[in-house]
């Protein structure tokens with residue numbers, strides 16, 4: 400095992416030092432763009448004004464005969480576009496694919512200084528992160544990249560879920576992770592055909608009454624266990640958890656419910672695969688203005704977080720003060736990106 404003292408050493412001579420703290424950034428939605436499609440690439444600058452992260456997808460959903468065009472298209476888009484404060488990410492191909500090595504070598508070589516995060520699919524354990532970590536360090540050194548490129552893992556294999564804590568702490572490059580419900584369902588042999596969201600058959604049935612009347616039942620959240628496990632691993636490691644894709648574009652209400660469950664459990668954002676999901680993510684992952692107003696009252700009533708006070712009959716102490724700080728910090732980030740929201744928050 401690597402000694403703690405060495406954990407923050409660069410992995411290659413000349414590579415930038417790993418970050419001790421993650422950059423503070425608003426990442427309510429990671430918007431997926433297929434970079435081999437020229438007309439979508441051309442709109443990347445416009446898109447960057449509407450979303451928090453633009454991600455060029457090179458992996459699943461990109462046809463095999465377009466893999467290289469997608470990589471080239473990503474590089475072209477990264478060079479041609481001013482992303483401002485919006486994040487620029489790439490989802491590389493999986494490490495066991497024939498494209499992975501060239502994805503990393505060519506992209507870091509061409510646009511390493513513009514790239515914020517590499518999303519790494521199908522991470523089974525810390526060894527996958529270690530491999531990419533070392534490779535990125537070598538390339539950062541070779542190309543004199545100034546800030547370390549971060550790694551975001553997709554949690555989408557049964558083995559990955561088993562190893563989630565080791566993945567979260569595998570490298571100081573770890574930015575966070577996203578639940579990948581489609582691949583995870585396949586890896587676990589779940590009996591579904593969906594990309595995220597609930598399932599009508601996953602429900603709890605009330606006991607039968609003596610009168611033999613109807614038995615109410617309620618659909619449960621298929622992803623509750625995995626999201627909880629991922630959130631704990633990420634929070635303990637000081638990195639960020641995300642819900643991933645929601646594939647039924649025709650059901651915005653179900654998408655919003657799934658995003659909201661993840662938000663309430665601690666996730667900071669989700670993927671938007673379709674433009675209609677951008678506003679859903681904004682709505683869900685920007686804190687509610689009434690909650691923000693209440694959080695301000697808590698912080699104003701106990702500026703240093705010590706002791707206990709009652710507000711509207713509800714007890715506030717150190718723990719609710721910390722929750723209030725989470726909401727206020729997030730509201731400030733939203734306000735900086737979106738002045739209209741800032742007004743509603745009174746910030």
Ligand code: GLV
Pocket residue numbers: 459553555578579580581582583594643644
């Ligand atoms: C995402 O990549 C998923 O498999 O759900």
Ligand code: MG
Pocket residue numbers: 459520553555579581582
């Ligand atoms: Mg996947």
